[in-house]
Amino acid sequence: MSQELSIKDIAREIYVILYSKRKNEQRIMIRTYFDANAEEPIIFVQGHEEIIRQFLLMATIFISITTEIYSITDSVIAGDNHIVSIDAIIKYRLPLKPILFRQEIELRTITKFEFNEQKKIVRHEDIWSIKDLLENVPFMGWIYSYFGRKSIGLITNQLVEWMGTRSL
Incomplete structure (x- = not known):
């Protein structure tokens, strides 16, 4: 007897795949769990193919991408929509020699997934500190x-x- 995954479990599974180098799994995850009209408001891309290209770009630029999740919270908003927030560190490893440059960018993020009633993501947003980003570049x-x-x-x-x- 299989147990249905909670919205937090689904969000964790999506997050771990999106912030990785697993390109084929990213495509599958986005097509499976993102609504056809889903949006990312910071860089304003919309729909499966545009979102896939954004994550494939990140997976191509960096040698490795790893995450360390601190917490996952879930709250119900209007109707049956849920906001799942993930507080984590994402480590991006650059293809540079570490002589003059840091080889790894470590960025603390709060990722928000808004799920609709069908457990599809309609909105995805990453929140991070410009100070943290600049200090890691x-x-x-x-x-x-x-x-x-x-x-x-x-x-x-x-x-x-x-x-x-x-x-x-």
């Missing part, structure tokens, strides 16, 4: 960490001081 991370953040801090502090003394 080869060479850019060093510039951002040591110059960008400090410079912006100095400039904003000077603006606040200047504006504070002008309003007296």
Whole structure:
């Protein structure tokens, strides 16, 4: 007797395949579990083929993609739709020599899948920190960490001081 998978179990299975190098399984997962009109709002792609191409691009660019899931939460929204949120670390390994550059980009993400009544994903969104991304991009991370953040801090502090003394 087989037990039906919960929406959280389905989301976990989809997530692990999407954020991997398993291209054939990605195609199958997207065609099976994504609604024909599903969308990804950040890069605004819609439909099976466009979504498949986005994940195939990631699987092609990186040497490896691994995930570490911290938590999965599920909430019911209007009707029988569910939002499943996955809090995880995704590690993207770059095809670079580690002499000057970091070879791995580690990005903490919150992935949201919105499932309809038929357990099909109608919307997929990844939420991540621009700070985390910039700090992990080869060479850019060093510039951002040591110059960008400090410079912006100095400039904003000077603006606040200047504006504070002008309003007296």
